Amino acid sequence: MQTVFARPESLATVSTHYCPGCTHGIIHRLVGEILDELGVRERTVGIAPVGCAVLAYNYFNCDMIESSHGRATAVATGVKRARPDLCVFTYQGDGDLASIGMGETIHVANRGEKITVIFVNNAIYGMTGGQMAPTTLPGQVATTCPLGREVETAGWPIRMAELLASLRTPAYITRVAVHTPLHVAKAKQVVRKAFQHQLAGRCFSLIEFLSTCPTNWGMTPLEATRWLEANMIPYYPLGEYKTPE
Amino acid sequence: MAKKLMKGCEAIGEAAIQAGCRLFFGYPITPQNEIPEYMAARLPQVGGTFVQAESELAASNMIYGASAAGCRCLTSSSSPGISLMQEAISYMVGSELPAVIVNIMRAGPGLGGILPSQADYRQAVKGGGHGDYRVLVLCPSSVQEAADLVIDAFDLADRYRNPVLVLGDGLIGQMMEPVEFKPRPPVALPPKDWAANGCKGRKPNIINSLYLVPEVCEQVNHRIAARYQVWEEKETRHSGHNLDSKYDLLLVANGSVARVCQTAIDDLKASGVEVGLFRPISLYPFPIKALREAAARAKNVLVVELNMGQMRDDVDSFLQGRVPVHFYGRQGGMMAAPEEVIEQARAILAGRSN
Structure with missing residues (x-):
């Protein structure tokens, strides 16, 4: 019998703790498939964040390092500068990358570290129970903005792909979504490109994934998918924001 | 090299x-x-x-x-x-x-x-x-x-x-x-x-x-x-100065200020006063056993530091009240001079210090 679908070798044979309808599982799988297809699992080091993906070190079947909150790209810098022959990726949420780790994020991109950042933007703090994120949309309700995000006091949500694309240092910066099979297929090509840029020693690469959080958005998975399509994509347009010259 | x-x-x-x-x-x-x-x-x-x-x-x-x-x-x-x-x-x-x-x-x-x-x-x-x-x-x-x-x-x-x-x-x-x-x-x-x-x-x-x-x-x-x-x-490490003499007072100091203490001890020795110096090199783990041995031969201990007495607190607890522990410190970037240490030492030896 022909195998048409199997778990990538780069993913560990374990169940994850992610909520039903969350897209972390899809994003993990895309990274795992690409590490397999590029044949780099055995020379890859992944950096897990603090946030929903804190346990990612148990889910990827490659060497993993757990970072402190926001510092994943600093840790990745240390690994990559120590061992430029390794394939290094970070996996971070919006609180980790765009709030507490904003300094590290901008500077790792500006130094042009040859690493790949998987950035999962679900517009909320998931692990801590639904607080406002730097990417929470205007009017969106969270436990620390119970009446909805007020841009007068909280500012506007930060568009990380656009912000990082404004840096002069060459980079590959893309925003994708994974809420439909078509988007998943497109996103996989982007993940491949991002790792290829790293492996060729070409540039820093970052992929912003728009992701759902049915649990903390208070929606069913289907409602969450529709909400992402109707609200997140208009504010966070998909596409390539920067490609290396 | x-x-x-x-x-x-x-x-x-x-x-x-x-x-x-x-x-x-x-x-x-x-x-x-x-x-x-x-x-x-x-x-x-x-x-x-x-x-x-x-x-x-x-x-x-x-x-x-x-x-x-x-x-x-x-x-x-x-x-x-x-x-x-x-x-x-x-x-x-x-x-x-x-x-x-x-x-x-x-x-x-x-x-x-x-x-x-x-x-x-x-x-x-x-x-x-x-x-x-x-x-x-x-x-x-x-x-x-x-x-x-x-x-x-x-x-x-x-x-x-x-x-x-x-x-x-x-x-x-x-x-x-x-x-x-x-x-x-x-x-x-x-x-x-x-x-x-x-x-x-x-x-x-x-x-x-x-x-x-x-x-x-x-x-x-x-x-x-x-x-x-x-x-x-x-892994404890320590050093000392004039510890083979018959001292009544033991100085405890680390880092650069231990050098100042060393000069003070040499000056005192020239005038016939014996003072020892115990210098911890590993601050953690602190060489407690060696400190106790050096302090056991003294009637008083003077801790000299460039702070408000942080190591003094440790020395005090390590010595468990066996020897009176005095303190002299400079702060804020000021360096203790050998003359200041000598004055403190003489005051303690003369019973003029608490």
Whole structure:
């Protein structure tokens, strides 16, 4: 019998703790498939964040390092500068990358570290129970903005792909979504490109994934998918924001 | 290599190179800028890498990463910057990673001042960051000793899989003295088979300090604490001056101020007064047994520091009331002069001090 679908070798044979309808599982799988297809699992080091993906070190079947909150790209810098022959990726949420780790994020991109950042933007703090994120949309309700995000006091949500694309240092910066099979297929090509840029020693690469959080958005998975399509994509347009010259 | 006149900071940098360190991550702060500057010039000559980080938070997490990948690496800073590094230091202990961190102390609290101080003694020897942990703390009192201790620090960090802090006051970093790097026999160290550097031919390694199961987290705390017991047995270091004399007063001091005490003791000796000096080199683990032995022969102990008496508190508790413990300190970047120490010593010997 022909195998048409199997778990990538780069993913560990374990169940994850992610909520039903969350897209972390899809994003993990895309990274795992690409590490397999590029044949780099055995020379890859992944950096897990603090946030929903804190346990990612148990889910990827490659060497993993757990970072402190926001510092994943600093840790990745240390690994990559120590061992430029390794394939290094970070996996971070919006609180980790765009709030507490904003300094590290901008500077790792500006130094042009040859690493790949998987950035999962679900517009909320998931692990801590639904607080406002730097990417929470205007009017969106969270436990620390119970009446909805007020841009007068909280500012506007930060568009990380656009912000990082404004840096002069060459980079590959893309925003994708994974809420439909078509988007998943497109996103996989982007993940491949991002790792290829790293492996060729070409540039820093970052992929912003728009992701759902049915649990903390208070929606069913289907409602969450529709909400992402109707609200997140208009504010966070998909596409390539920067490609290396 | 012949003796060379070097600034303390430069000697520290060269010592790291001699120890096989090929990676430096740091952020500028006075009075230790000569360490990153030396490494920026020197590392490329030996195929190494220098990165100027965007902050001490980033620099310390870069050494977390480089160490996790199994490589020797160094960062250095001064007091306010070391406070920012405490996050990564705590994580490195929790993840059982070796690292060498140099703190060239300046005055505090807050922005304080840029002149020499020993105000970070307590932060250094009690752990410094969150969580229940210690780092091994080595304290030089000369440029030569700073260089030697940095080389030792790399071996100790690798042997125990724990950060080692080299704690120098600003004077140690800034003064110039002759220094020599003698060839050292290779030291046998455990293989870094735990490193996250690619899982070819083995199961994946995970570098982590998160233990959500309390029973497991408790075991980890015990495992880490067990090495402190070993340090107390094997890794204490101390030195002294005039300890073979018949002294009534014992001075206890570390770092540059111990040198001041030494001059004071020599002057006193010339006038027929015998005073001893006990100088801890490892501030954690503190050489408690040796201190007790030296103090047992004295009627009084005087602790001299460049802070408000942080080591005095420790000495007091180590001596458990067996000998009266006095204190003299300067703060804020002021250096104690030998005359001040002599005056304090004479007052105690004459029974004029409390």
